[in-house]
Amino acid sequence: xxxxxxxxxxxxxxxxxxxxxxxxxxxxxxxxxxxxxxxxxxxxxxxxxxxxxxxxxxxxxxxxxxxxxxxxxxxxxxxxxxxxxxxxxxxxxxxxxxxxxxxxxxxxxxxxxxxxxxxxxxxxxxxxxxxxxxxxxxxxxxxxxxxxxxxxxxxxxxxxxxxxxxxxxxxxxxxxxxxxxxxxxxxxxxxxxxxxxxxxxxxxxxxxxxxxxxxxxxxxxxxxxxxxxxxxxxxxxxxxxxxxxxxxxxxxxxxxxxxxxxxxxxxxxxxxxxxxxxxxxxxxxxxxxxxxxxxxxxxxxxxxxxxxxxxxxxxxxxxxxxxxxxxxxxxxxxxxxxx
Numbered sequence: 339x340x341x342x343x344x345x346x347x348x349x350x351x352x353x354x355x356x357x358x359x360x361x362x363x364x365x366x367x368x369x370x371x372x373x374x375x376x377x378x379x380x381x382x383x384x385x386x387x388x389x390x391x392x393x394x395x396x397x398x399x400x401x402x403x404x405x406x407x408x409x410x411x412x413x414x415x416x417x418x419x420x421x422x423x424x425x426x427x428x429x430x431x432x433x434x435x436x437x438x439x440x441x442x443x444x445x446x447x448x449x450x451x452x453x454x455x456x457x458x459x460x461x462x463x464x465x466x467x468x469x470x471x472x473x474x475x476x477x478x479x480x481x482x483x484x485x486x487x488x489x490x491x492x493x494x495x496x497x498x499x500x501x502x503x504x505x506x507x508x509x510x511x512x513x514x515x516x517x518x519x520x521x522x523x524x525x526x527x528x529x530x531x532x533x534x535x536x537x538x539x540x541x542x543x544x545x546x547x548x549x550x551x552x553x554x555x556x557x558x559x560x561x562x563x564x565x566x567x568x569x570x571x572x573x574x575x576x577x578x579x580x581x582x583x584x585x586x587x588x589x590x591x592x593x594x595x596x597x598x599x600x601x602x603x604x605x606x607x608x609x610x611x612x613x614x615x616x617x618x619x620x621x622x623x624x625x626x627x628x629x630x631x632x633x634x635x636x637x638x639x640x641x642x643x644x645x646x647x648x649x650x651x652x653x654x655x656x657x658x659x660x661x662x663x664x665x666x667x668x669x670x671x672x673x674x675x676x677x
Contacts, residue, residue, distance in 0.1 A: 340364045340409075340418040342466075344395050344457060345430030347374030349536045350471070350529070350573060350580075352382075354427060357577045359385055364418050366408055370394040372445065373432045378536045395430045395453035399460040425584055426468040428457045431505070433473075435627075436542035443501040450505025451512070458516045461523065469525040469584050470513045472593060475503045476528060479631045483567075484601075486637040487528070487593050497629040510593065517591060525583050525590075530597025530636045534573030534656060535663040539671075545570065548608055549657070549664045552617035553674055562626035564605030569635045571598040572656035575649040582645040590644050597636035598649040607653075614657055 341358050345351040346367030351374065358365045364387045367379060371392065382388045391404045399405060409421045418424070431449045432438045438446040454470065461468035477485045478493030493503045516522035533545035540546075551558045579596040602610075608621055641647045668674035 339424035340366070340422065341425045341427065342366045342368060342423050342460075343427045343429060344368045344453065345374065345428070345471075346390070347371055347376060347378050348429060349378070349433070349538065349541070350532060350576065351427070351429035352378035352536050353534070353573050354429065354577050354580060355379060355382060355388070357581065359388055361581070363387070365389070366391060366405070366423075368393050368395070368405070369430065372442075373434060373437055373538070373541075375538065395428075395456050396448050397456070399456045400463060423460070423464040423466045426457055426461050426466050427471065427580065427584065428453065428468060429471045431471070431502075433502070434538065434541035434543065435499075438502045439498045439627075443498075446501040447505045450502075450509045454509035454512045458512060458520075458522055462516065462520050465523070467523045467525065467584060468513075469527065469580065470509055471580075472506045472510050472526055472528045473502070474528055474530040474595070474597065474634060474636065475499065476507050476510065477631075478503055479629055480633060483633045484599060484635040484637040485595070487595060487640055494629050498627075499629050514591070523588065525586070526592035526594070527580060527583050527596050528593050528636075529576060530571055530595065531568045531634065532571045532573055532576045532597075534660055536573070537660070537664075539664055539667050544568065544604060544607065545657075545660060546664065548611040549615070549661055550668060552611050552615040552619050553661070553665055553668055555617060555619055557620045557622040558608050558612070560604060560608055560621050560623050561630065563623065564608065564621070565603055566626070566630065567601045567603050567633045567635060568607070569598045569601050570607070570653055570656070571596070571649055572651035572659070575651050579641060579645065579647045582647050586645055594641050594644065595636040595638050596641060596647070597638065599636055599638050600653065601633075601635040602653065610653065610657060611661075614654065614661060
């Protein structure tokens with residue numbers, strides 16, 4: 339099939355592009371590199387079935403000249419129909435807390451809302467199946483644990499996280515309205531904390547923060563008392579869930595939680611990282627950010643039932659792989675000495 343991945347140079351999007359190519363599809367990666375990186379797709383650029391288009395999903399995809407030219411020139415050696423997009427994964431959105439809580443907050447909301455409209459319009463025009471990468475952030479600071487898809491959330495609509503939380507909630511609403519009124523063939527997933535290769539060392543998420551600090555011998559920054567919990571899913575497991583959801587039966591639209599149900603405190607994660615890196619760094623504590631969720635753990639019973647999906651990579655294995663990746667990145671940046 340011919341598959342479009344918006345946000346394809348980002349952390350999850352680039353891993354997804356790699357997986358789709360391995361599965362034999364023609365992949366069009368579209369991104370404006372606002373928070374993504376060409377480094378993430380460097381190894382894919384020579385693949386004849388891979389095309390990168392620099393473009394902002396806040397603009398109409400139906401009017402994207404580069405996309406139309408790509409479709410008109412695409413060959414059929416992998417069995418694709420000429421000029422047709424079969425599937426669209428909408429992964430486009432800043433997901434780094436420092437990015438969406440700071441100067442990129444308005445851009446984050448625009449990307450969530452305008453981006454959803456533009457990918458949906460394209461999907462309807464091509465009769466393509468379109469998957470929305472939503473987030474566990476739609477649950478806000480939950481007062482129930484674990485969170486199931488029926489839980490409607492506890493979100494502060496005016497807080498510093500609202501651009502991401504409410505932006506993704508609005509995107510979900512648009513997806514279901516397009517399905518109800520325009521016949522869009524949609525899929526919606528809610529992604530919980532994911533980590534692994536292609537994360538930006540500076541993206542501000544807890545796994546990347548802890549590993550990079552530990553590797554450099556810097557004290558690990560723990561917010562609050564470190565008692566807040568997260569459930570960490572390795573990126574390969576997450577991508578497997580995305581692919582299964584995209585190819586699930588037509589009347590299963592979601593939303594469906596994708597994440598690892600094994601819950602750890604942030605302090606426990608810090609200790610795991612210190613042990614695996616064999617670092618002498620200490621833990622230092624700072625104030626908990628506004629609206630930071632106290633507990634975050636998915637109920638994945640629906641994904642198990644409908645997708646036969648469950649994470650396979652345990653935390654220690656995933657962290658070891660991630661440590662190797664971040665070590666390489668820090669050495670390349672001159673921030674860590676070569677062994």
